[in-house]
Amino acid sequence: MAGLRGSPALALSAWRGRSGRRYVVGVHEIAGSDLAEVGPAVLIAVRRDGAGIAQPVSVTATGESPRERLTRGWLARVRQKGATEMHVHRLAEGEDERRAIVADLVLDEAASA
Numbered sequence: 192m193a194g195l196r197g198s199p200a201l202a203l204s205a206w207r208g209r210s211g212r213r214y215v216v217g218v219h220e221i222a223g224s225d226l227a228e229v230g231p232a233v234l235i236a237v238r239r240d241g242a243g244i245a246q247p248v249s250v251t252a253t254g255e256s257p258r259e260r261l262t263r264g265w266l267a268r269v270r271q272k273g274a275t276e277m278h279v280h281r282l283a284e285g286e287d288e289r290r291a292i293v294a295d296l297v298l299d300e301a302a303s304a
Contacts, residue, residue: 208295214277236269252289
């Protein structure tokens, strides 16, 4: 445990899908985020309202090569919509499961990317 001293704790949270299933996410500031280091994951761009309540801006999934999302401007679009955090769910096993999680978390098609 001595090796953990001085290491900042990873901020964790969770989102619940329409199915009732809970998805644990790591919380990251969107400023300075590099999708190239994310790897396969479900990404939730989040903004906070005046009371500090998290509101999803966009939900998407990355594959083995997340740079494809960078080139399509996903980060730029969600920043323009006020996103300040990126919540990352890395526990999905495979592309099909990531797509199913995105579908479970998206309340309307306008929020997905």
